[in-house]
Amino acid sequence: PGKGVVVKAADGRYSFGIRARLQLRSTYVHFGDSDTSETQVRTIRLNVAGNVLSPDIKYTIQLAFGGNDFDTGSSSPIFDAYVDYTRFRDLNIRVGQFFVPFDRARTIREFALQFVDRQIAVRELNLDRDVGVMISSSNLFGLSDLLSYQFFLGGGDGRNRFTAYSAGPLTVLRLTVRPFGALDDDQESDLTRADKPRLAVGVAGAYNYRTSRAQSTIGTAFTAGTANYTHLAADAVFKYRGFSLLAEGLWRKANTDVLERTVNGTVTREPTRSGHGYFVQAGYLVNSELEVTARWDKLFSRGPTDPALVQLVRTQGKQLGGGLNLYLNGHAFKVQGDYFYIFGSSGVEPRHQARLQLDASF
């Protein structure tokens, strides 16, 4: 249940799996005098995955059909599309479109979150998906999963971009240490409730040379030129007896605050977006199905950067919240509720946001 259907050839050289996921969400926001609500089928996902020719050649396709899943001006539902070659433990190879292996919080897949949605610091500062090549190992040198690394080289302009650029590449290196051995650090919560403490600590750096988008691999496209972005991330996951802690810091800086281009005497000025942020969140499973959670999330802008980012930080840069999760089949069938108190600079009206969600995989 929740894993879809998989067909395998007897010799292991071929398999084909298909899976669907559904997310329903209601959001209520109270802000000043206004009360608004929104109820929607947030997304439907279709996953096709398996291996072909050899157990070491794996493929993954994910299509996303929710109204908000589409990029402006594109009708393509392609989220993930990649092929892995996993013959060598220390040198796994992946080509295609997939999550940039940068920070922990963004690379945990959406179905495995312990809140209704991601953190504001992560939504602003992550590197999302890109098209490129990754080499990696989750158990470098075979030291009982102690060390892992990921190195990514890609276009740097994000997913489903169909234009030729004179743009430069995005380079990313991420290192993770797991002092107590393997753990499920690719999902939030400690659903295993194991009696043994588990820890993963990661750091990552990235350089996106000549990108055409305001948030590096996401956001509006620049028309006045390209910018270079430097990214840093550090994160930690700790799990023990149903308790889980996830913390992360993110930092992004552009090489210039404003892009300028003069065409026929008209000057176009476009701001870049520099900022940093962090969050800490924790959860505790009261029993095998019920979890209580809490999160503190903070975003900062840096200097004379994009006024839209400055405004976002000023009005919604601080978010404090808690939630309740009911796991009927782990992350594959769950009901989640959370509440956030969203505020910013003093004197700015705060928001109250409550959300209720059903997330189910079939």
Next chain:
Amino acid sequence: PGKGVVVKAADGRYSFGIRARLQLRSTYVHFGDSDTSETQVRTIRLNVAGNVLSPDIKYTIQLAFGGNDFDTGSSSPIFDAYVDYTRFRDLNIRVGQFFVPFDRARTIREFALQFVDRQIAVRELNLDRDVGVMISSSNLFGLSDLLSYQFFLGGGDGRNRFTAYSAGPLTVLRLTVRPFGALDDDQESDLTRADKPRLAVGVAGAYNYRTSRAQSTIGTAFTAGTANYTHLAADAVFKYRGFSLLAEGLWRKANTDVLERTVNGTVTREPTRSGHGYFVQAGYLVNSELEVTARWDKLFSRGPTDPALVQLVRTQGKQLGGGLNLYLNGHAFKVQGDYFYIFGSSGVEPRHQARLQLDASF
């Protein structure tokens, strides 16, 4: 054949089914001096459905990929996306996006129609799909399917709406009586040709508080405010020895004929759409595969309502037609042809419309 492929776990706790449907249509219209034709792949549907964790937790996903299936400004192909909990006979629960349980004619699924397309009265006055919660029973109190009810509470702004509103809910109650017991009233035609008369009579009422769309849950979005709509429906299905009769009346009234908003001294005036209509249609299966059909369909506008609706009624408000269906595998593989004489007020040029269609489920 026609039901797709279903994979089941031995313990009944899980199943996964996938199915596709294809509709090809040619339409010829003669109107005054003009003859136009249109041949197209009208739609392709992909359905994923099954149960998860228990035989009582069911899920249904339907994606629609035809060019006309998309809402303006949206690339999302999501039609249906819901989860049912059917543990209690008298209190089935459904959450997600699905047909609003209002009138009979609209809630019969598209593949099970006995004409090429729906009635003009129903196309104008139905409540289509919405996101919400339904409680229902198809056999209330266990009286041999005599009574059924459906109660729906939803957002009221229709499918795939991704904006926060201060909008109020849509509330719907529908009651059905089946004096001679169970029948297949969820499809048109009497393909069973059973020797026993069968009847279903239904009534429904709905109130859509503060909706943002001109036809209540469908149509253009208002920019000048919201309207409240009251809806009523009554319908009957009768089947006997291959003969089937379907009749329905629909009524919709807005709380105001015009929405007005003044922004910076400019007044925006937007009309709402009030009207009513009815149709009667019948079919007779000459043998197990061939059916002849006839329909009379009439739409009225109410008072000083949307001029576009008044004009539609004036030019195409009366439709008289007949058709022939060849069921090669029931509704799952059929060829349908029909002809309609479309007219309105006296003095308005009539239209002649002929259609030919292949509808096949795989």
Next chain:
Amino acid sequence: PGKGVVVKAADGRYSFGIRARLQLRSTYVHFGDSDTSETQVRTIRLNVAGNVLSPDIKYTIQLAFGGNDFDTGSSSPIFDAYVDYTRFRDLNIRVGQFFVPFDRARTIREFALQFVDRQIAVRELNLDRDVGVMISSSNLFGLSDLLSYQFFLGGGDGRNRFTAYSAGPLTVLRLTVRPFGALDDDQESDLTRADKPRLAVGVAGAYNYRTSRAQSTIGTAFTAGTANYTHLAADAVFKYRGFSLLAEGLWRKANTDVLERTVNGTVTREPTRSGHGYFVQAGYLVNSELEVTARWDKLFSRGPTDPALVQLVRTQGKQLGGGLNLYLNGHAFKVQGDYFYIFGSSGVEPRHQARLQLDASF
């Protein structure tokens, strides 16, 4: 491997197959002072195919989800959607949306190409997909596959067109002779490396009466009226011991060079596109997996036709290139690289284009 999953009923009356394909591509172009590159998930395809009710009733659905696969203004991913009736060897019937059976190079499916992409002459002058009816035989009179024919009658306005036209039909007739019997002329390369020479020679003619699109079934929609296009094609495929040769000539002429319409005293003038072209390409399989290829490709415009076509021919009308293919699982899993020298009239700066591609079916 590479054929997806197929479920069959024991009695042969039903089958359902599903398959996915992925194409990743990097393109580098050097032109004058500029170097641009583009890396993308070029396409993801989902195929559903099988038979229903009888082994002779077959259905095929292909959805294409790549960013460039969508028509302007349409969100529909439908490429193919058709039903075949293959009961009679000399009179197979197909209805729906599919490749117009005109020239060889365009009707070879995309996964089975021996270069990264199609020829410029073919991209300009082909008839792509349309909605209609085809009758055909691949073995007319049962003469060991010596003769085949295809006759097509369709709307002539191309795929996924959702408007009523007063447009006339597209009529196509294609004849093929295979003097040495059956061969895999529906794919490029000679992957069989058979010891026996094989040859297929085809000719085709088409007349598209009153089409609304600039390239007959593809391209921009006219607003000033409709044009009539005449099309001719001739092609040959030869294969022997891993060597393959494919050559084709194409010709298209509009009945008028310019469409004119006067609305309220304003004259709209729209050019039609007339031209011809040809290409020759060859490949040789060094061993069962590695192939070297070469191609010469030339496009001409005809007289005072669309200036955009004249400009295309002047700058990119001649293309000379070669490539290397690594077939890990035939056309179902391959890595392809090619290089083209793209030039035109003397004095025009040439382009250098290099491409690398992974094409995999699952």
